[in-house]
Amino acid sequence: MINKAIYVDNNATTLVAPEAYKEMIPYLTDYYANPSSIHTFGGQLASRIDEARQKVADLLGALPTEIVFTSCGTESDNAAILGILSSNHLKRHVITTKVEHPAILNLCQHLEKTGHDVTYLSVDRSGALNLDELQKAIRPDTAIVSVMYANNETGVIFPIEKIGKIVKSRGAMFHVDAVQAVGKIQDR
Numbered sequence: 001m002i003n004k005a006i007y008v009d010n011n012a013t014t015l016v017a018p019e020a021y022k023e024m025i026p027y028l029t030d031y032y033a034n035p036s037s038i039h040t041f042g043g044q045l046a047s048r049i050d051e052a053r054q055k056v057a058d059l060l061g062a063l064p065t066e067i068v069f070t071s072c073g074t075e076s077d078n079a080a081i082l083g084i085l086s087s088n089h090l091k092r093h094v095i096t097t098k099v100e101h102p103a104i105l106n107l108c109q110h111l112e113k114t115g116h117d118v119t120y121l122s123v124d125r126s127g128a129l130n131l132d133e134l135q136k137a138i139r140p141d142t143a144i145v146s147v148m149y150a151n152n153e154t155g156v157i158f159p160i161e162k163i164g165k166i167v168k169s170r171g172a173m174f175h176v177d178a179v180q181a182v183g184k185i186q187d188r
Contacts (some may be wrong), residue, residue, distance in 0.1 A: 008050060019051070036111050059183065062104045074103035074181035077146070081107060084144045085116070091143035091172075095119045101177060104146055117141075127156035131166060138170040149181040155186065 007015075014125060027045075033144075035045035050064070058065045070076045079092070096104055098120045108118045120138045121166040122166075123129055129147070138145070144168045150157050160176050 055097075070084070073101070073177065076179075077101075077103045077175070077177055078107055080142060080175050081146060084175070088143055091141050093117045093119070093135070093139055093142040094147040095121065095137050095142060095172075096123060096152070097121045097123060097147055099123050099127065099151055099156075100146070100148055101152055101179075105179060108146075123156075127154045129158055129163070131162060132165065135166055135170075138167065138172055140171075142170070142172040145172055147174075147176060149176050149178040150185065152180045157181070 027048075028081075031045050031048070033039070033045055035042050035049050037043070042181075046098075049069075053064045053067045053069070056067050060067075067185040070079065077181060085092075085094075092115065094108060094116055096108055098119065100108075108120070112118050121133055121137060134145070145163070147158050147163055149160055149161065164176075165173050
């Protein structure tokens, strides 16, 4: 008798959807050249990457020029936060939550070791963020507020629209780790 495993950690990693697998086969077998190269073999891929960029932009309601492909969510989070911090050395305060993905928490711990001040906001028993606490935590030297959209462990959805308005009104930048939410939340 064969036991079939039940896998319940699809937010960490998941089986590739059959449709995605089918789309990727040519790029794993026939079209594998460097798309930035000047030869024809690589040039064939550049246009296909542009098509993929357009599809992602359409999904997110963005412009294709706003889409940057990275190898993973952690790399994207690091690029966004470090990019903001490097653009304004006078603002050295970061705000995040205690329930963020390790990609953010580990980066924030590193930032503390390099002289940044990090505020970690609490959540209540249901996982909700206190927006008044967020409002009070923002200071003149706050460079960025980083909050996940959908918690990868609990499934709690943060009210990013409300958070974004608060952060914008206080003059800080807002970063949202939406890896767990894209394509899963209706009307997003």
